[in-house]
Amino acid sequence: MNFPTLLKRLAPVLLALGLFAVGIDQARAADKPAAAPVKLEGLRNGTPLNQDNPPGNFRQERDHPVSERDFVQQPPLIPHTISGYQITKNFNKCLDCHAWQKTKESGATKISVTHFKSRDGVELDKVSPRRYFCTQCHVPQSDAKPLVPNTFERAKGMQ
Numbered sequence: 001m002n003f004p005t006l007l008k009r010l011a012p013v014l015l016a017l018g019l020f021a022v023g024i025d026q027a028r029a030a031d032k033p034a035a036a037p038v039k040l041e042g043l044r045n046g047t048p049l050n051q052d053n054p055p056g057n058f059r060q061e062r063d064h065p066v067s068e069r070d071f072v073q074q075p076p077l078i079p080h081t082i083s084g085y086q087i088t089k090n091f092n093k094c095l096d097c098h099a100w101q102k103t104k105e106s107g108a109t110k111i112s113v114t115h116f117k118s119r120d121g122v123e124l125d126k127v128s129p130r131r132y133f134c135t136q137c138h139v140p141q142s143d144a145k146p147l148v149p150n151t152f153e154r155a156k157g158m159q
């Protein structure tokens, strides 16, 4: 007997077994109490698609003392407003105050020495291109409420 003929002969048996298995499954499902339905909630909070939610109040906080860090490797939060500060290919407002040669006058923190290392590990004498766009990592603050609850805690070594 070749394989296709064997399959043909076995087909009714396989079908019966399959139906039996489905039957058992359904009987089991009927025994179990139905799990509570999962409540899905999008950030739009049920607002219909043709309407907008009122905008949040994301005004930047006024200048304040530097914030504490939550873990050692954290890019420090920006403790002052940066509205209107441009970072373009030719000009970086942040470096106006944070570049090493400017900090004596501006009183700003010197940018970290790690910012002078190129991606190949070469030490440069100016900020590395990979650290040029400061706001990729450093963010100004606003009174934004967490979108979802979380249990984040400051690293043990920083408490």
Ligand code: HEC
Pocket: 065, 066, 067, 075, 076, 077, 078, 079, 080, 082, 085, 093, 094, 095, 096, 097, 098, 106, 107, 108, 109, 134, 135, 138
């Ligand atoms: C007009 C000067 C000025 C400009 C421009 C400026 N800063 Fe600052 N920055 C300061 C001063 C002053 C401090 C506070 C230093 C202190 O209080 O010890 C500071 C603090 C910071 C800190 C906190 C450092 C820490 O140790 O916690 C970060 C991060 C920072 N600035 C990032 C930026 C970025 C990014 C930009 C550009 C978008 C920028 N700053 C533009 C003056 C400036």
Ligand code: HEC
Pocket: 072, 073, 074, 075, 076, 092, 094, 095, 098, 109, 110, 111, 112, 113, 114, 115, 127, 130, 131, 132, 133, 134, 135, 136, 137, 138
């Ligand atoms: C790729 C992410 C990244 C970018 C881009 C970046 N930083 Fe940072 N920055 C960090 C991290 C992480 C730290 C803390 C650890 C360290 O020193 O490297 C830091 C530290 C600092 C500090 C604190 C230094 C200290 O002595 O405590 C200042 C000030 C700062 N950055 C300013 C800047 C400015 C200005 C720019 C833009 C020219 C910039 N950074 C771009 C990640 C970044």
